[in-house]
Amino acid sequence: MSLKDVVTFGEAMVMFVAEKPGALKDIDKFSRRLAGAEVNTAVGFARLGLSAGWVSRLGDDAFGEYIREYLVRENIDISGVTRDSRHPTGFQLKSKVLEGDPQVQYFRKNSAASTLSGTDVDAGYLTDFRHLHMTGIPPALTKETREFAYAALGAMKAAGRSVSFDPNLRPSLWSSREEMVSVINDLACRADWVLPGVEEGEILTGSRNPREIAEFYLSRGVSLVAVKLGPEGAYFCTPGGEGTVQGFKVERIVDTVGAGDGFAVGLVSGLLQGLTVSQAVQRGNAIGALAVQSEGDHDGYPTRPELETYLQHHLTGVES
Template sequence: DIEVFTLGETMVVFQPEQMQSLEYVQQFPKRIGGAESNVAIGLSRLGHRAGWFSKLGEGSFGQYVYKYIRGEGVDTSSCLFTEQALTGVLFKEQLSPEDMNVYYYRKGSAASLMEPEDLDEAYMAQAKVLHLTGITPALSKSCYKTVMKAIEIAKKNGMTIVFDPNLRLKLWSAETAKKVLNEIALHADVILPGLDEGRFMTGKTEIEDVAESLMAGYDKTIIIKIGSKGAYLHTKEEKVYIEGFPVQQVVDPVGAGDGFAAGIISGILKQEPLHQAIKRANAIGAMVVMSHGDFEGLPYLKAVEQFMK
């Protein structure tokens, strides 16, 4: 009985506590990292049943990722384990407050082996929303095909497709990224780009032009994230800015976009007016930037309601 389905890669993240070159770091606390599982965890904390699909390596790291996400109340029952590859890992290196390097060990990972045949249509069809990011199709050819198959299943079953482009230029060329992100956007009902991503995808500069171009002549909902300024909503009927919440201090900006997506999807599931969903999404984004970690700061429903007051 899931309400939302998402798929993507979650890696094991090794991020040392001290600010130092990895040449000299000797201890690496272990966490998880993945945009789609962040959204699923965010939705779970808001009281929804989210299903997250991925392929994980047989063995300790795969088990760790699987159990961690399941422990957050996400339905992981459709996940698959493979002996053919390892679970992806990454290392973060903080050299100064402004200077962070990320080293990915994900090429050929278990998640990159996802295939269209791995998708369980009956399982997916329970959901009202399909959440997609532009990361999954960048992992491999078969991951791209899996995303396209997920779109086909969603269309067939009347699911709403919510797409966060999540541009990652480390994973593919700008040319391919632009082509595929636009292809997925064309199928999506709701598109949630950051302003820079929207500019990258459309080649336009002004926010209204970016949004209009993403509509591609269809009746889509475009919500452009603009950091501390909140968000810009663009539909056939209205074009309006929805102000963000003031934040005393940005502790860690990462993960705001995933929290924002969880807020929007929650609104769709509750059939709320868009303005209300965006207001909540802005609140969640603001709460995430005020706390450490990508997903640790994702709020529970009660906390968001309190924050919004």
């Protein structure tokens, strides 16, 4: 039996987005959506036609049922998701902004997903996939979810599977900046592909220079580093070469949340489907650009035909 494509794990939350701009305390009406970095990527992979799985724990409640049904509609394998009758599904409130980043308030303490631990890792399920995509959010939530992250990564590497890691730094979730940097770098250096933003790279390595950020991880065994540069695109480096791939021009930014996850979807899917590194980075830039033009975290993620149409109309290039 052939392996499925890509699996990820983490916390999904129901997200209530303000229907008009303003402080969250002043908003009366919200629209319901789905949030969570890892479900964003799972949705993105599935829309591109990859077989995608997502592992987590959801409360046995209305929010949990909404998430389960949503992901099934998106053709995501949720057989690795368990129900929890003692802990609730988390949720969040998100403001609507005309420019800049929105305000987000989380209600996730003691959520079902935060109780995942190392003993919950089903190595048999995970290794049915050829690739694991993970972020730095689960290791920040609780001691137990950190154990889960290490165990999942270890199981995949032991089975010879590839792993991508997006730092997705959330300083407010960590007890200290030092702990965050130490744990995130430890996990990143166990992965094959590392995808930091340039600001994250500065926090994690002490340099804003994309090449120096890349060299930090390449010298510790990582095989590919792609540094997100925002509107300017992305820089990539492997032991065999480097390049900068220009970003796509966006006339109007609606919401920046989900752009980094969209980049990961494009890069990882491209590499899994046999594109060159520069082509995969270009795909990541394209999906990131599409993401910022829609309100929800992953509403703008394209299907394969939609992506191909977008690329045909917005060609960009590589600078060596």
